[in-house]
Amino acid sequence: MIVKRIKSIFLCTFFSIGTALLLISCGNMNKKKDGLKEDGESSKVKANDVIPFFQHWNLILGDGSNVGPATDYENQDFFYTASDDDGDWVVFKSPNGGSTHGSSNNTRTELAQLKKWTPMTEAKMNATLKVMNVSATGDARVASTHSVVVGQIHSADGHENEPLKIFYKKFPGHTKGSVFWHYEINTEGEDNSQRWDYSHPVWGYDFSVVGTDENTYPPEPEDGIALNEEFSYEVEIKEGMMHLTFTSEGHETKTFKKNLISSEYAERSEIPEQVRNLFFPIGQDGVERKNAYAGEGLFFKLGTYNQTNGKDPKVNKVWCSGAETHGGDLQKQYADGNYAEVWFKSADITISDEAISNAGYFEANDDLSTKTVYPHEVIPFMDKFKILLGNGTTVEDITAFEHKDFFYTVIDGTRRWVVYKTPNSGITSKNSSNTRTELHEKRDWTPEDGGKLTGTCKVMQVSVSGDARVPAAYSVVIGQIHSGEGHENEPLKIFYKKFPGHSKGSVFWNYEINTAGDDNSDRWDFSTAVWGNDMSVTASSQDGAPAEPVDGIELGEEFSYEINVYDGIMYLTFTSEGHETKTFTKNLVASEYIERSDLPAQTQKLFVPIGQDGTERATAYKGELNYFKQGAYNQTNGKSPETNRVWSAGAETYDGDIAKQYENGCYTEVWFREATVGPGVMPNK
Incomplete structure (x- = not known):
């Protein structure tokens, strides 16, 4: 099999002496978060200068729009570059409330791969990142509150479920948060409303650890990851198996594997206790088709998929956070911490030459949130x-x-x-x-x-x-x-x-x-x-x-x-x-x-x-x-x-x-x- 490697290299950008002096005079040597010069001109550092692989993705913004490949693109509300002592980063930022993409309740500023591939072909994604903010508000009893998804595998076919979601979650008042990953079943039959996720802790807790009431939190995880603390993940698909590796300086390296073509949840008796406690009470109690995601077109996603939203928790006690959204006012949400923000330092993907166009997924999901369903x-x-x-x-x-x-x-x-x-x-x-x-x-x-x-x-x-x-x-x-x-x-x-x-x-x-x-x-x-x-x-x-x-x-x-x-x-x-x-x-x-x-x-x-x-x-x-x-x-x-x-x-x-x-x-x-x-x-x- 011929494998095509699309490789990103972290590029150091050199400014002229005059530009450097200008930045010094602005007091912004260590952090140019807005990616702009003093006169408002666009910075020379573009996202594709930092991670040169954007031609292989469509970019979905936090306002629900699909702007296509972001090779020479920035948006100061959602997608731009920033710099600190460790170099240049690509920033993905998304509010708690706003227009969404597809049928989701949650906003995202996220890359979605232009090609799809099956679990039996080879595919690989890795990234180095740090989470800078998760929502300051939300109901702590809701599992998704105060969390963000920073990487995914998504199906483009069938139910369009997600065999992988990589989360970061931190409760207010805590210094450290948790990193965990989810496997969502590919539900047997036509009714996908009974789908559920199973959560695996990496550092800290899994998804199921929640507060005892709206503003009461569990103990802080001892082995957690702080905001602004760098970590990396690697996702490799080979012969139907998903292999995951998580690394961070000062933390134990963690590895996992999951079969994507043969289910371990095809019978109700096989459903884990975590799922019974978390999802059964809201009617999500399905079983998975025996061959899981075999034969389906899958694709990577990367960025900020905010899991905190303003929907009332009585709508769904797992996914509806009841967070502040200021009626969708973007700047008010950003002003008081009601958003998610993730910085990526490097990333790359490897895909098979057998990968095919993923255009059908975008045709089905672009503008879907504005479509009337009677x-x-x-x-x-x-x-x-x-x-x-x-x-x-x-x-x-x-x-x-x-x-x-x-x-x-x-x-x-x-x-x-x-x-x-x-x-x-x-x-x-x-x-x-x-x-x-x-x-x-x-x-x-x-x-x-x-x-x-x-x-x-x-x-x-x-x-x-x-x-x-x-x-x-x-x-x-x-x-x-x-x-x-x-x-x-x-x-x-x-x-x-x-x-x-x-x-x-x-x-x-x-x-x-x-x-x-x-x-x-x-x-x-x-x-x-x-x-x-x-x-x-x-x-x-x-x-x-x-x-x-x-x-x-x-x-x-x-x-x-x-x-x-x-x-x-x-x-x-x-x-x-x-x-x-x-x-x-x-x-x-x-x-x-x-x-x-x-x-x-x-x-x-x-x-x-x-x-x-x-x-x-x-x-x-x-x-x-x-x-x-x-x-x-x-x-x-x-x-x-x-x-x-x-x-x-x-x-x-x-x-x-x-x-x-x-x-x-x-x-x-x-x-x-x-x-x-x-x-x-x-x-x-």
């Missing part, structure tokens, strides 16, 4: 629904539709979700006091005919204001069965509710009676707890709270429900990692509440005092046309509790100003990543 591309059943938005607008065709205030998609670090968002107050549907951004099934069916709806979701926000004595306050309905005939009541509403100050909330479901007779004002709900409390558990004072549920669900914690109506019976199943699976059944065609003596104690306590004390027709919802609803039906409103002590929440609404409600937490937001709808099926007995 909800129907994430959950493809949208053609079976219409939607009522939080501003009262009904949209009949929601394929290729989004609304940035109410209904759109996001990425949480691993997968894309459909977002349903709605304020405490706005225009809503007839017969309701509550706003909603909610799907409405177009098909009608009777309980005897049946139907089935599933959803995997996480509630990201419930209103922070409201009267804690009102059962509906701080809650949202995330799935329903609604009748389209008669009283148009609701045989099922699935709720999530969390009191302010609590970490965990409750999931419960309500059955609303199909009231006997023509007067529906006597209707009431019966509430059944799934995890945590049922609806009837409230506070004794307006601003109080009951005890926090021990087995509750947190904001940002994923759970799933299945509603299966078959032959007049409703079967409910609720699942969530780390929680007991719960199942329930309810007859929808024969009532258990036809006499006043049948009214449950919960109803006697909650609804009878407000005059809602009706009985149900004997056949319940038999023969009535029903339909499913899914999304965010906000149960917190601004109506005075004096009007209804069950449903009128007394919350802040800012006179219906949606932007102010969103700004002050007076809204609800629910994310769904999977959902299906169809006919009911015979349950497993």
